[in-house]
Amino acid sequence: MDQFAIQLIHGRTHISPKRLGNPGPSASQKETILLAANAAPDHGRRVPWRFIEIQESSRPVLGEVFRQCLLDRDQEANPIQQQEALDKAYRGPLLLLAVANYKDSNEDISKQEKLISLGCAIQNILLSTYALGYGSGLSSGRALQSDRIRALFKLMDEEEPICFITIGTVIKNKPYRIRPNLSEYHSTF
Numbered sequence: 123m124d125q126f127a128i129q130l131i132h133g134r135t136h137i138s139p140k141r142l143g144n145p146g147p148s149a150s151q152k153e154t155i156l157l158a159a160n161a162a163p164d165h166g167r168r169v170p171w172r173f174i175e176i177q178e179s180s181r182p183v184l185g186e187v188f189r190q191c192l193l194d195r196d197q198e199a200n201p202i203q204q205q206e207a208l209d210k211a212y213r214g215p216l217l218l219l220a221v222a223n224y225k226d227s228n229e230d231i232s233k234q235e236k237l238i239s240l241g242c243a244i245q246n247i248l249l250s251t252y253a254l255g256y257g258s259g260l261s262s263g264r265a266l267q268s269d270r271i272r273a274l275f276k277l278m279d280e281e282e283p284i285c286f287i288t289i290g291t292v293i294k295n296k297p298y299r300i301r302p303n304l305s306e307y308h309s310t311f
């Protein structure tokens with residue numbers, strides 16, 4: 123395999139959204155990143171996923187949903203905790219929500235296959251981001267399972283929010299992560 127591909131695959135690491143700052147990708151770089159998603163394997167070519175970009179102007183309303191979700195879980199959350207929940211919506215110059223679409227999963231293409239396709243699309247996004255010199259991080263959290271998030275993003279019944287993807291310039295990075303050994307996930311039959 124080409125050295126660039128090896129470096130790309132093994133060099134990418136999760137960067138905490140807190141450590142992703144400006145500048146973010148330019149408009150054309152953003153298009154390159156998003157177009158990488160459509161190269162994902164997709165059985166039946168259903169495009170069983172979509173990515174919603176949360177613009178700057180929408181960060182306050184998302185932050186408020188995060189804060190409300192925290193209060194749903196813990197009515198006694200203090201103002202500092204509430205502010206932390208709110209702040210999460212402001213991290214990173216480019217913020218995407220990855221959404222799986224399981225429409226017609228009872229037919230020949232299962233929900234699992236659709237979710238795998240989304241995972242591949244996400245990885246294509248992460249690798250393209252890294253190739254362009256930016257960092258990325260995935261985040262989930264309990265708010266994603268809430269009706270508040272579904273309502274905010276007007277998700278359809280057959281859709282499921284999977285994770286946020288934050289993209290930006292790496293401000294600070296943690297030491298390189300130790301990867302699992304081959305023997306942990308490979309066997310012969």
Ligand SMILES: Cc1cc2nc3c(=O)[nH]c(=O)nc-3n(C[C@H](O)[C@H](O)[C@H](O)COP(=O)(O)O)c2cc1C
Nearest residue numbers: 134135136137138259260261262263284285286299
């Ligand atoms: C669907 C999904 C959701 C994730 N959500 C979180 C999260 O909420 N918080 C977090 O720190 N990392 C999250 N991660 C990132 C993983 O923690 C990270 O990929 C893992 O630690 C491996 O590190 P690496 O990506 O650098 O190899 C998520 C990863 C996936 C695939």
